Ligand code: MD6
């Protein structure tokens with residue numbers, strides 16, 4: 001029996017779902033039943049491909065530290081943003097997408113109305129107090145028909161969910177340990193970001209927020 005089978009049927013359609021837009025929602029606490037299986041897999045990834053602060057094309061170091069797992073990893077340097085099968089730090093392929101990650105991502109996508117989603121990339125972000133992510137669109141993927149699945153662990157964050165123009169005033173969405181945000185379809189290219197993280201301590205994760213964003217990039 002695979003881990004995927006173990007998680008099958010764990011979630012009921014009565015899951016608390018908060019709409020953000022027509023094809024975007026928050027699934028409160030959706031990741032909680034997966035956390036116990038996800039954390040050891042995360043620890044392994046961090047040994048093989050440690051968190052690092054990447055440099056933007058503009059020459060600034062990102063306040064969020066990141067790593068990846070899955071076939072493709074998102075990277076940034078002076079020459080631009082891109083997906084690559086190779087971790088530029090190690091010269092090796094990114095760690096495989098763990099089965100517990102795959103189970104979580106596909107179950108969340110299904111619950112949000114994207115039953116055929118299978119990710120090939122998982123960008124893992126580590127936010128420390130003061131880290132932020134300014135408003136941006138996720139535009140480096142090949143095919144925008146697939147949604148973005150964003151999983152929050154650890155200390156709280158305020159997710160900024162905007163419109164199709166940078167100047168559109170974003171909704172401010174509090175996110176807590178175990179929450180999952182899904183955006184796809186006509187909402188796939190909305191601007192979004194994360195407000196500066198406040199000092200806090202989480203009983204399991206400590207003084208950090210970890211975010212997974214699952215994509216189909218290739
Ligand atoms: C979040 N993250 O951390 C949302 N996008 O809640 C993102 O929107 C994001 O973390 C592109 C690359 C990395 C990210």
Ligand code: FE
Nearest residue numbers: 136137138192
């Ligand atoms: Fe994003």
